[in-house]
Amino acid sequence: MLITLEGLDGSGKTTAWEALHDVYPDAVFTREPTESWYGDAVYRSMSDEDADSLAELFLFTADHADHLSRVVRPALADDKLVISDRYSDSRFAYQAATLEDADLRRPLDYIRGIHAAFSRPPDATIFLDVDPETAAARAGATNKFERASYLREVKANYERLIDAEPERFVRIDATQPPEDVVEMVERSVERLLSEHERR
Numbered sequence: 001m002l003i004t005l006e007g008l009d010g011s012g013k014t015t016a017w018e019a020l021h022d023v024y025p026d027a028v029f030t031r032e033p034t035e036s037w038y039g040d041a042v043y044r045s046m047s048d049e050d051a052d053s054l055a056e057l058f059l060f061t062a063d064h065a066d067h068l069s070r071v072v073r074p075a076l077a078d079d080k081l082v083i084s085d086r087y088s089d090s091r092f093a094y095q096a097a098t099l100e101d102a103d104l105r106r107p108l109d110y111i112r113g114i115h116a117a118f119s120r121p122p123d124a125t126i127f128l129d130v131d132p133e134t135a136a137a138r139a140g141a142t143n144k145f146e147r148a149s150y151l152r153e154v155k156a157n158y159e160r161l162i163d164a165e166p167e168r169f170v171r172i173d174a175t176q177p178p179e180d181v182v183e184m185v186e187r188s189v190e191r192l193l194s195e196h197e198r199r
């Protein structure tokens with residue numbers, strides 16, 4: 001089963017993902033951007049204020065393709081639980097916002113179309129819900145995506161994704177204290193796993 005954690009920068013994904021390691025020692029814990037050289041290229045682009053947004057989309061997508069073939073698909077073929085800190089929804093939400101000014105019609109649909117051809121959608125996605133101002137303050141604006149104005153667009157895209165597929169998402173109020181958020185995430189994963197096993 002593939003479970004992904006999504007949300008704005010600073011929503012607490014990494015805190016929850018780390019806490020889950022102790023609960024599911026046999027699961028495969030992974031993340032995007034990855035630690036491969038594709039991931040390095042992604043971080044290089046993120047640190048460039050003038051990076052071309054379409055080129056940047058394809059760097060993130062290349063990293064995802066490598067992540068899928070090297071980590072995600074082999075683990076799923078082994079019947080493992082895979083828990084990924086960010087995955088394809090991050091592209092749909094973030095790059096649809098960066099491509100807003102590009103000469104491209106319906107960027108969100110475009111990016112989803114690219115993924116539909118080769119990706120493996122998550123079985124379930126836990127969305128850590130915080131407002132863009134809290135997210136930007138927590139994240140400390142260390143990269144160009146972590147500004148509240150941009151995160152507002154990203155949040156609106158996440159809401160579109162949730163509206164389109166409400167059954168895939170579990171929304172958690174991530175403005176609560178970290179220990180409460182972690183507990184809600186752990187309970188959600190437990191429930192998702194038992195539902196998956198019953199299917």
Ligand SMILES: Nc1ncnc2c1ncn2[C@@H]1O[C@H](COP(=O)(O)OP(=O)(O)O)[C@@H](O)[C@H]1O
Binds near residue numbers: 011016
């Ligand atoms: N529920 C929370 N309330 C307050 N601060 C939090 C909460 N969750 C995480 N933080 C803090 O916010 C920052 C970003 O958390 P992190 O888990 O790295 O988020 P993300 O991976 O979503 O960017 C860290 O300094 C973390 O300690």
Ligand SMILES: Cc1cn([C@H]2C[C@H](O)[C@@H](COP(=O)(O)OP(=O)(O)O)O2)c(=O)[nH]c1=O
Binds near residue numbers: 013088094
């Ligand atoms: C995976 C992915 C991440 N991102 C952005 C979101 C974050 O700002 C950044 C990842 O940086 P990171 O420092 O790992 O942030 P976080 O802890 O919030 O995950 O990359 C995209 O824009 N598109 C993507 O497809």
